[in-house]
Amino acid sequence: MSTLARYFQFDELKTNHRTEFIAGLTTFVSMAYILFVNPSVLGAAGMDKGAVFTATGVAAAVATIFMGLVARYPIAIAPGLGVNAFFAYSVVIGMKVPWQTAMAGVLVAALIFLVLTFFKVREAIINLIPQDLKVAIASGIGLFIAFIGLADAGLIVANDATMVSLGHLSSGTSLLSIFGIIVTLILISRRVPAAIFIGMILTAIVGILTGLIDLPSSIVSTVPSLAPTFGESIKHIGDINSFQLATVVLTFLIVTFFDTAGTMIGLATQAGFMKDGEMPRAGKALMADAVGMTVGAV
Structure with a gap:
């Protein structure tokens, strides 16, 4: 254990x-939702939900382990919302592009992403972004994630007249979400260690006791096969042969570039890694990010 502490610079940091275990567990619980949301979103595009579930977990595990062991940053990486919705609803459903071809576009964008990261072009661009714009990017992504959370909780709903309006705050799901938000905010304001984690646990307990959250039928189940989707992106790279699909690839690249950059900057700033607007060892951190995207695309 002393070797582990030395490698991850426990004394310097x-x-x-104990702190790292709680932090890791909190991070996992916070981001585990993507294991269920990603298959739901990509399933709308015709992809096998079981295979997407497994691929999401594998991509997150590989990228996060790479981030920890190589970059030595306490940042977990997993597929995120935004690009997957663009993939499913805009490209596949809206543009009628087969999901296999769309996945090939994701792979091409990921490989370009990896090359830009390997030659430190991405790091140079991020370091050139003014600090105020970095804060704005990170804040925008935070607001987007908060918006999705409020929508999933039923606190806000679509409205033809105003685009967004308050949901039915009397529903059980909405009340449970409000309870979780209030409890978590109180714990944070009181500077309670692991406030977010405790808030999630208390919310889950209340949800179970009130019947709003179902208990799992089993602790462990078989892992769905990757076969229905594995390698399809590689097989259909030749389908990227039109201006329309080239535009799709470019869009995937740009959206992912700023999405991941903003998230990385926001997390690094909150964790105190940012120095004069730049992250030390940023190249390794960004490489882990790029590796995760590439693994997920395959």
């Missing part, structure tokens, strides 16, 4: 195994 003033942390310990």
Whole structure:
């Protein structure tokens, strides 16, 4: 354990195994939703939900392990919302592009992404972004994620007249979400360690006791096969042969570039990694990010 502490610089960073364990568990619980949301979104495009579930977990595991062991940043990486919705609803459903061809576009964008990262072009661009714009990008992504959370909780709903309006705050799901938000905010304001994690646990317990959250039928189940989707992106790279699909690839690249950059900047700033607007060891962190995207595309 002392070797582990030395490698991850526990003394320099003033942390310990207990703190890191709680932080890791909190991070996992916070982001595990993507294991269920990603298959739901991509399933609308015709992809096998079981295969997407497994691919999401594998991509997240590989990228996060790479981030921890190589970059030594306490940042977890997983497929995120935004690009997957563009993929499913705009490209596949809206533009009538087969999901296999669309996945090939994602793979091409990921490979370009990886090359830009490997030659430190991405790092140079991020470091050239003014600090105020970096804060704005990170804030925008945070607001987007908060918006999705409020929508999933039923606190806000679509409205033809105003685009967005308050949901039915008397529903059980909405009340449970409000309870979780209030409890978490109180714990954070009181500077309680692991406030977010405790808030999630208390919310889950209340949800189970009130019947709003179903208990799992089993602890462990078989892992769905990757076969229905694995390698389809590679097989259909030749389908990227039109201006329309080239535009799709470019859109995937640009959206992912700023999405991941903003998230990385926001997390690094909150964690105190940013120095004069730049992250130390940023190249390794960004490489882990790019590796995760490439693995997920395959």
